Amino acid sequence: MSGSVQDLVLDGNAAAGLLQEIFVPEITNAEIECEVCGSTARVGALHLYAAEMGVVLRCTCCDGILMRAVHTVHGRWLEMKGTRCLRF
Amino acid sequence: MTAIETLARPAQRIAWQLAQVRGIAAETYRVKSLMLRVANWRGHLPGQHVDIRLTAADGYQAQRSYSIASPPEDEPLALTVERVDGGEVSPYLVDDLRAGDHFELRGPIGGYFVWTVATRGPLWVIAGGSGITPLMAMLRHRARRKLRAPALLLYSSRSLDDVIYREELGAMVRADPDLRVVHTLTREQPEGWVGHRGRIDKALLAEAGFPPGQNPCIYVCGATPFVEDVSRFLVELGHDPLTVKTERFGPSGG
Numbered sequence: 181m182s183g184s185v186q187d188l189v190l191d192g193n194a195a196a197g198l199l200q201e202i203f204v205p206e207i208t209n210a211e212i213e214c215e216v217c218g219s220t221a222r223v224g225a226l227h228l229y230a231a232e233m234g235v236v237l238r239c240t241c242c243d244g245i246l247m248r249a250v251h252t253v254h255g256r257w258l259e260m261k262g263t264r265c266l267r268f
Numbered sequence: 269m270t271a272i273e274t275l276a277r278p279a280q281r282i283a284w285q286l287a288q289v290r291g292i293a294a295e296t297y298r299v300k301s302l303m304l305r306v307a308n309w310r311g312h313l314p315g316q317h318v319d320i321r322l323t324a325a326d327g328y329q330a331q332r333s334y335s336i337a338s339p340p341e342d343e344p345l346a347l348t349v350e351r352v353d354g355g356e357v358s359p360y361l362v363d364d365l366r367a368g369d370h371f372e373l374r375g376p377i378g379g380y381f382v383w384t385v386a387t388r389g390p391l392w393v394i395a396g397g398s399g400i401t402p403l404m405a406m407l408r409h410r411a412r413r414k415l416r417a418p419a420l421l422l423y424s425s426r427s428l429d430d431v432i433y434r435e436e437l438g439a440m441v442r443a444d445p446d447l448r449v450v451h452t453l454t455r456e457q458p459e460g461w462v463g464h465r466g467r468i469d470k471a472l473l474a475e476a477g478f479p480p481g482q483n484p485c486i487y488v489c490g491a492t493p494f495v496e497d498v499s500r501f502l503v504e505l506g507h508d509p510l511t512v513k514t515e516r517f518g519p520s521g522g
Contacts, residue, residue, distance in 0.1 A: 188492070189492055189496075189516065190492065190516045191380075191381070191514055191515055191516055192380070193378050193380050193381045193515055194333060194515075194516070196317075196377040196378040196379075196380075197282070197319040197333065197374065197375075197377050200281075200282050200377060201282075204281070206378075206379040207379075208378045208379050208380035208381070209379040209380050222380050223380070224378065224379070224380025224381060224513075225380065225513070225514075
């Protein structure tokens with residue numbers, strides 16, 4: 181393991197447990213459209229940067245931030261400023 | 269409608285529940301399969317995972333995701349866990365857990381990295397090390413349903429002793445003329461080894477794999493650098509990125 185930042189990248193699929201606490205329909209197969217570049221992808225195919233407290237999901241085309249989700253003792257937070265829409 | 273098609277559209281909250289260990293099977297010197305009974309298991313699809321949560325006496329919790337290794341047709345539910353030395357969760361699961369013990373689990377989770385016999389086209393699964401686990405659920409599902417579509421497993425392991433499910437894969441190939449399993453050993457090869465050596469590269473993918481014209485469904489699972497390399501090679505060989513589904517195992521602390 182080289183320990184570079186690139187090694188920390190996972191797939192959106194790995195955030196399914198956390199996001200499924202918020203969404204009722206299955207989330208990793210949902211289509212997500214990037215506000216910045218307009219490209220569409222499945223949530224499960226996004227680039228995921230994960231830490232103990234939460235996740236950042238980025239567009240695979242432009243690297244724009246599509247979702248940030250954290251689960252704290254004060255509640256769950258979901259920010260989707262970079263997302264134009266989600267289609268289930 | 270079979271159970272598989274019904275399960276393809278779940279819309280149900282996933283809740284933490286208790287899993288009981290029914291049995292433990294050693295797969296390699298650092299990998300074990302846990303056979304679990306989960307009282308309210310609603311079935312799963314090949315490729316899905318579960319979250320596991322362990323709580324210490326002082327209330328500290330650690331959570332990890334593990335792929336499901338068993339096909340939907342089988343009971344009990346099987347998870348295959350590799351010991352990550354110094355990890356918070358996997359050494360406990362691999363070394364300390366005993367039959368009859370309980371732990372918290374939620375799932376099944378994920379609908380993206382999923383393959384069922386209802387999916388069209390050849391199945392091509394590419395595994396690095398313990399990345400074989402969700403892909404094994406797909407191959408076992410395919411075998412239970414006796415699907416006669418071509419399938420290929422390209423499997424990279426450090427040494428022959430590190431090959432998980434080695435005997436079962438051998439038996440699967442002998443029983444199924446439509447399935448090919450191609451091993452490559454990256455660090456250590458036994459004497460007389462005539463298989464591939466070294467990491468999966470573009471040449472091996474081109475030589476062993478399905479050409480893009482056959483529109484295979486491709487699933488790649490392993491450590492992040494492995495998945496990055498393989499998926500990049502596949503796209504360079506002309507495969508449509510949308511047909512390449514990836515699941516990276518990050519350095520999550522095991």
